Amino acid sequence: MSGEVFGGFVCTVCGERHEVLPLKYSIKAPQAVLAVPPDQIEDRVVITADQCVIDGQQFYLRGRILIPVRGLEAPFVWGVWAEISPKSFLRANEVWQLQGREQELPFMGWLNNDLFLFGDTLNLQLDIHTQPVGERPLFTISDPNHPLAIQQRDGITIDTVQDIAEMILHRGEPG
Numbered sequence: 001m002s003g004e005v006f007g008g009f010v011c012t013v014c015g016e017r018h019e020v021l022p023l024k025y026s027i028k029a030p031q032a033v034l035a036v037p038p039d040q041i042e043d044r045v046v047i048t049a050d051q052c053v054i055d056g057q058q059f060y061l062r063g064r065i066l067i068p069v070r071g072l073e074a075p076f077v078w079g080v081w082a083e084i085s086p087k088s089f090l091r092a093n094e095v096w097q098l099q100g101r102e103q104e105l106p107f108m109g110w111l112n113n114d115l116f117l118f119g120d121t122l123n124l125q126l127d128i129h130t131q132p133v134g135e136r137p138l139f140t141i142s143d144p145n146h147p148l149a150i151q152q153r154d155g156i157t158i159d160t161v162q163d164i165a166e167m168i169l170h171r172g173e174p175g
């Protein structure tokens, strides 16, 4: 099982059946890219599937926040971006293709996406854990008392996965 829970769910917000209960949400770019006017993106933003640089001086890595789901083998995944220091960005590139790079010490980053379910998550401090070549880094929340850190540690239930889906599907709708 990966990516979704079979069979969908009956939504408590709209009362309809949604065909898919996602176990994964991916945000395609750092939040900071949204602040760049569309007609300047080409000149100012370099973005790949894994890295982003703005103005040659703001550096971002794409990674994954994993949350265990009780009763499921597959974790829940937030695919998000972290801002990192120039030094960390250089180092990440030095070891990008290096076998054994997962032995790198964790380094600091700052969440650069708005996970609105958890309040203001922009610049939330992260520990970034380098994974084997070909895998995106894992992000853990540095503050052990943050709600997202508690979920990472204790896991969530499938009901919470559904609550998340309902909030994301119906964001901005009245009620």
Ligand SMILES: [Zn+2]
Pocket: 011, 012, 013, 014, 015, 016, 018, 166, 169, 170
């Ligand atoms: Zn619904």
